[in-house]
Amino acid sequence: MRTDVCVVGGGIAGLAAAARLVAAGLAVTVLEGTDDPGGRARDTRVGGFVLGDGAHLLHTTWPTLRQTISPAELQLGGFAAGVRICSGGGGLSAATEDAGGLSSEERTGALENSLQVHDVVRRVRFGAAPTRPQQTFSALRMPIGTAADKARLSKLLYRLGTTAPERALNGPEHSAADSYAVRGYSAELVDQFLRPYLAALAADEDLAASVRGADWLLRLLVRGRFAVAGAGINALVRELVRRLPNGTIELGVRVHTVRADRVVGGTGEIRARATVVAADPYSAMELLPGLHEPRMRSATTLWHSVDDAQLPFEPDRAPSVLIDAEPGSPIARTAVVSRAAPGLAPPGRALVATTVFGDDGKEPAALDRAVLGRLSHLHGVPQRRWETLDIRHVEHALVTMQSPHNFARPVRLIKGLYVCGDHRDLPNVEGALQSGHRAAKAVLEDLDVRYSPG
Structure with missing residues (x-):
């Protein structure tokens, strides 16, 4: 031939x-x-849900993707600008745990009330309005890090948001850990924001990734939105x-x-x-x-469903990508993908995609139990109301950006x-x-x- x-x-x-x-x-x-x-x-349709081998997190600013297929044909659904970093959450308050008969709006109020309880998840939003990258997610008012951290990070995000993405990729080559030390970031900022963010997007909890790639990922917070394919x-x-x-x-x-x-x-x-x-x-x-x-990491995507009316809305009523910064949590990131792209789930049901990096895939049931225990806190829905749809493990799923x-x-x-x-x-x-x-x-x-x- x-x-x-x-x-x-x-x-x-x-x-x-x-x-x-x-x-x-x-x-x-x-x-x-x-x-x-x-x-x-790859993805398959099961009972009206669209489930994939990986929860492919896309972005509205990627030019080659947009040139290849129109957002309308892909049914590209965007999340709220930026991400929400989550920590804490030893348990739900009684107001949230017993809110099974409440409407979605009432559950939102119950969740907001429960945030006053010490052991409920704290959510910190990081992200700017996509059309106004100069508003670098109000970095000066964020409740994490020192005043110097906020000033330095705000300046970096302004530069990243107002220049071409190639500038980040063409910078000096160092590991993220070394670069963050040189930049003078505090341990609080690194451990409560930068490390969880890289762990969730690049499977790099050790900060061994190239800082050029890390800065490119930070730019995604202040230009455009993370998104999923509704089709x-x-x-x-x-x-x-x-x-x-x-x-x-x-x-x-x-x-x-x-x-x-x-x-x-x-x-x-x-x-x-x-x-x-x-x-x-x-x-x-x-x-x-x-x-x-290349160094590669495994990825496991756990697909769960819950009654959409049981899920509370975020305060701004926009679906968010949640990044789990709680030490010991198996979860890298989780999101109610059907709220960004309704075509992924049948009417009345919510589809939640949760990503775990580094699991060996040998005990999916045990992993599911651990993940469900954490999801109940992150999403404010008791564990007994979740339905596991599928668990997809890919051994060599993600190429890491290990420096150099x-x-x-x-x-x-x-x-x-x-x-x-x-x-x-x-x-x-x-x-x-x-x-x-x-x-x-x-x-x-x-x-x-x-x-x-x-």
């Missing part, structure tokens, strides 16, 4: 590269080892597949040898003018010995042989799309094919 370009891997990065190469007029063959394209971007993350996969001619993707094909001019797998040998390896990082290393090995980290790792290995994926770029959906486009651009340059994407 002959083709212009053979793409090994049908995840988001591989599909993005293939779609761009097809648009440039090349013949492309995509080899995917599983029965469906999408890689780690499911598979809507993005379907859009990329739609751009490929029928027969482009071959499923269930295991590849064991790649060269610049050929790929050998379960269906035999495919001759090509170029080969793009878009497999997951560990599969890519098996095919390409010597490739940079290259956020634009080369995609061209030699002429004719390329590699892409979120391990070559930002470790998220946006990075996967960007790396796929960078690989396609390198292929077109080497094959001397002129193409200007619209």
